[in-house]
Amino acid sequence: MSVAVVGGAGYIGAHVVDVLRARGEHVLVVDDLSTGDADRVPGLPLTRIDVTDPTQVAPLATAFRQHEVDAVVHLAARKRVDESVAHPTRYLRDNVAGLANVLDAATAADARTVVLSSTAAVYGTPDAAGAPVDESTPPRPENPYGTSKLACEWLLEAHARAHGVAATSLRYFNVAGAARPVLADRGTSNLVPIVLDRLRADRAVEVFGGGLTTRDGTPVRDYVHVVDVAEAHVVALDALRSGRDVPAVVNLGTGEGSTVLEVVRAVARVLGVEPRVDVVARRAGDPVSVVADVTLAGTALGWRARLRLEDIAADAVRCDAGLTPELTDSSR
Ligand SMILES: NC(=O)c1ccc[n+]([C@@H]2O[C@H](COP(=O)([O-])OP(=O)(O)OC[C@H]3O[C@@H](n4cnc5c(N)ncnc54)[C@H](O)[C@@H]3O)[C@@H](O)[C@H]2O)c1
Ligand SMILES: O=c1ccn([C@@H]2O[C@H](COP(=O)(O)OP(=O)(O)O[C@H]3O[C@H](CO)[C@@H](O)[C@H](O)[C@H]3O)[C@@H](O)[C@H]2O)c(=O)[nH]1
Numbered sequence: 001m002s003v004a005v006v007g008g009a010g011y012i013g014a015h016v017v018d019v020l021r022a023r024g025e026h027v028l029v030v031d032d033l034s035t036g037d038a039d040r041v042p043g044l045p046l047t048r049i050d051v052t053d054p055t056q057v058a059p060l061a062t063a064f065r066q067h068e069v070d071a072v073v074h075l076a077a078r079k080r081v082d083e084s085v086a087h088p089t090r091y092l093r094d095n096v097a098g099l100a101n102v103l104d105a106a107t108a109a110d111a112r113t114v115v116l117s118s119t120a121a122v123y124g125t126p127d128a129a130g131a132p133v134d135e136s137t138p139p140r141p142e143n144p145y146g147t148s149k150l151a152c153e154w155l156l157e158a159h160a161r162a163h164g165v166a167a168t169s170l171r172y173f174n175v176a177g178a179a180r181p182v183l184a185d186r187g188t189s190n191l192v193p194i195v196l197d198r199l200r201a202d203r204a205v206e207v208f209g210g211g212l213t214t215r216d217g218t219p220v221r222d223y224v225h226v227v228d229v230a231e232a233h234v235v236a237l238d239a240l241r242s243g244r245d246v247p248a249v250v251n252l253g254t255g256e257g258s259t260v261l262e263v264v265r266a267v268a269r270v271l272g273v274e275p276r277v278d279v280v281a282r283r284a285g286d287p288v289s290v291v292a293d294v295t296l297a298g299t300a301l302g303w304r305a306r307l308r309l310e311d312i313a314a315d316a317v318r319c320d321a322g323l324t325p326e327l328t329d330s331s332r
Pocket of ligand 1: 006007008009010011013030031032033035036037050051052074076077078098118119173174175187190
């Protein structure tokens with residue numbers, strides 16, 4: 001048996017691969033390396049396929065069969081909120097088609113367990129300002145990225161019912177931090193790497209939106225450590241493979257919200273520099289505040305995040321400096 005990690009050369013996927021490998025699982029990485037990096041998964045079988053291409057379903061099914069894949073973790077997707085606002089068709093088409101093709105290949109290869117990367121972006125801004133959202137909150141995405149992931153969740157639920165597949169969608173909140181330098185988020189879009197980049201270069205961080213109805217006027221998110229998120233996948237796979245009932249959607253967050261200014265200050269503290277910010281216009285498609293209610297992850301999976309914003313900031317800074325964090329290692 002082995003696990004196919006689709007998008008496994010990406011930031012979160014490579015952390016999932018890392019945790020799976022650490023406990024002796026066989027892993028097949030599937031990735032087109034569009035935003036991923038093969039250096040994150042050295043020595044592992046890597047099938048380089050664009051999963052949005054329907055002609056690649058048969059080769060993907062062949063790879064699944066060759067590696068005796070019984071479970072698939074699907075992370076490959078476009079994930080930029082601002083880009084999705086500018087290019088909605090690209091997001092809806094690619095994110096949904098990518099999942100559909102992977103599910104067809106999994107069916108052809110008789111892989112009957114699926115875990116999907118979903119997102120807090122399916123919620124939009126909840127009505128009760130600042131209150132944590134649980135999975136019963138009606139989804140109301142504010143951008144096409146969130147809409148595409150909601151469509152993916154619904155596709156997976158329908159597929160699971162139709163084919164008797166064990167499946168769940170994990171709604172990650174804002175994932176940050178790293179376990180090792182090579183695995184770090186090198187993207188240019190997410191807040192924590194941007195803050196690191198700006199403060200190290202002695203430049204101000206642009207804060208998208210001031211004067212909002214939050215405690216310091218800047219947007220609130222639930223920042224969750226990537227190592228905690230990766231471990232949740234293993235817990236979910238175990239539960240699904242052993243036939244336990246797993247909810248169709250589960251939030252992965254810490255239950256605590258942080259403003260953009262608090263993130264900037266946390267990173268500045270670790271770097272030992274003064275936080276510098278420029279408050280600019282709100283970004284299109286950005287919810288004001290989203291924080292996870294994490295009760296279900298605890299009751300259904302026995303999972304909870306152990307690390308907090310301070311750990312995320314410390315680990316991001318250490319990995320950026322080429323050092324392996326001790327905190328995440330010792331907390332395992
Ligand atoms: N980073 C976050 O805070 C966050 C939060 C919620 C959900 N997510 C979701 O988690 C998943 C992983 O995000 P990430 O931050 O690791 O991003 P990432 O860009 O680092 O990883 C995505 C990986 O998928 C690969 N990929 C993309 N399109 C592909 C395609 N068509 N065919 C094959 N491979 C393809 C990329 O090369 C990359 O390796 C995404 O689905 C994203 O929507 C991320
Ligand atoms: O230079 C920057 C970058 C971001 N932000 C703000 O920081 C917060 C976090 O932004 P970002 O890191 O881009 O994350 P989100 O837009 O919240 O989206 C992320 O988090 C979602 C889950 O909540 C994932 O699904 C997405 O893939 C991922 O990009 C938001 O309020 C942004 O407005 C700034 O103020 N300045």
